[in-house]
Amino acid sequence: MLKFILRTTKKGDIMKEKVCTGCGRKTTNYVTFPCVKCGHEIIRCANCRARALDYTCPNCGTSGP
Ligand SMILES: [Zn+2]
Numbered sequence: 001m002l003k004f005i006l007r008t009t010k011k012g013d014i015m016k017e018k019v020c021t022g023c024g025r026k027t028t029n030y031v032t033f034p035c036v037k038c039g040h041e042i043i044r045c046a047n048c049r050a051r052a053l054d055y056t057c058p059n060c061g062t063s064g065p
């Protein structure tokens with residue numbers, strides 16, 4: 001008999017609460033990526049992602065998709 005083994009998520013992989021760069025709300029459901037120009041960490045919550053809003057880098061003012 002075959003058994004399907006599901007790997008649980010790594011320990012200590014808990015998402016920390018962060019403030020969304022786009023809407024300024026605290027969120028634990030977000031993605032982060034570096035600004036294309038200065039590398040500043042951009043935080044985007046699920047809400048902003050779903051609406052495909054552009055981000056504006058708080059460090060250098062660059063905006064992008
Ligand atoms: Zn947001």
Ligand SMILES: [Zn+2]
Pocket residue numbers: 035036037038039040057058059060061062
């Ligand atoms: Zn930037």
